Amino acid sequence: DQQVKQNSPSLSVQEGRISILNCDYTNSMFDYFLWYKKYPAEGPTFLISISSIKDKNEDGRFTVLNKSAKHLSLHIVPSQPGDSAVYFCADPPCQGGSEKLVFGKGTKLTVNP
Amino acid sequence: DSGVTQTPKHLITATGQRVTLRCSPRSGDLSVYWYQQSLDQGLQFLIQYYNGEERAKGNILERFSAQQFPDLHSELNLSSLELGDSALYFCASSVEPTGWNSEAFFGQGTRLTVV
Numbered sequence: 001d002q003q004v005k006q007n008s009p010s011l012s013v014q015e016g017r018i019s020i021l022n023c024d025y026t027n028s029m030f031d032y033f034l035w036y037k038k039y040p041a042e043g044p045t046f047l048i049s050i051s052s053i054k055d056k057n058e059d060g061r062f063t064v065l066n067k068s069a070k071h072l073s074l075h076i077v078p079s080q081p082g083d084s085a086v087y088f089c090a091d092p093p094c095q096g097g098s099e100k101l102v103f104g105k106g107t108k109l110t111v112n113p
Numbered sequence: 114d115s116g117v118t119q120t121p122k123h124l125i126t127a128t129g130q131r132v133t134l135r136c137s138p139r140s141g142d143l144s145v146y147w148y149q150q151s152l153d154q155g156l157q158f159l160i161q162y163y164n165g166e167e168r169a170k171g172n173i174l175e176r177f178s179a180q181q182f183p184d185l186h187s188e189l190n191l192s193s194l195e196l197g198d199s200a201l202y203f204c205a206s207s208v209e210p211t212g213w214n215s216e217a218f219f220g221q222g223t224r225l226t227v228v
Contacts, residue, residue, distance in 0.1 A: 006155075036219075042222075043115060043117070043203055043205075043220050043221050044156070044203070045115065045219065046216045046217075088155065088156060092217075101158065101161070101205070101217055102158060103148070103155050103156040103158070104155055105154065106155050106156075
């Protein structure tokens with residue numbers, strides 16, 4: 001069964017510093033992983049993705065790294081107070097694999113001014 | 114605005130009752146997902162439909178059911194409600210059920226409170 005684990009429920013960083021959020025997965029064919037960001041009282045919104053054939057994907061201040069087998073990380077540099085949200089790592093359906101879009105439990109990021 | 118519409122936004126009901134949550138996917142999206150987010154919990158996958166057919170099932174209770182209609186909107190029915198069913202229920206949609214481009218767009222959620 002697919003499992004996506006985000007072992008840090010919360011993270012607090014100072015504005016301007018780097019935020020690193022981690023994601024571990026099991027039993028995935030790992031073609032493609034997604035990161036979502038969620039503000040309170042809103043639905044999650046897609047942030048950035050990475051495919052298994054890449055070591056990294058950058059989009060502005062956000063970078064996803066395919067660090068090692070079964071481990072991903074999301075880097076936010078520099079962190080801003082507006083980045084304070086819950087970040088979810090997600091394992092989407094893939095051809096020949098599970099049909100489910102599976103999310104981790106999320107990491108609540110707080111960026112202090 | 115993600116283009117996914119969920120109604121109602123808030124719902125308060127008593128234990129033992131039955132409620133229906135509604136989701137209209139983005140225009141052109143054939144796949145609909147339902148998720149439950151309880152306090153301090155992540156997004157728990159409930160069920161997925163694609164073009165009217167059930168495609169995947171997660172941790173959905175037998176008291177819960179869902180369907181996707183020919184116009185592609187979906188409804189999640191929750192019956193014999195218990196206090197523990199109080200949660201945010203999210204609907205998401207995507208173009209396809211599988212493949213690389215499986216980014217899903219989420220609605221604002223329905224907050225269900227069972228009293």
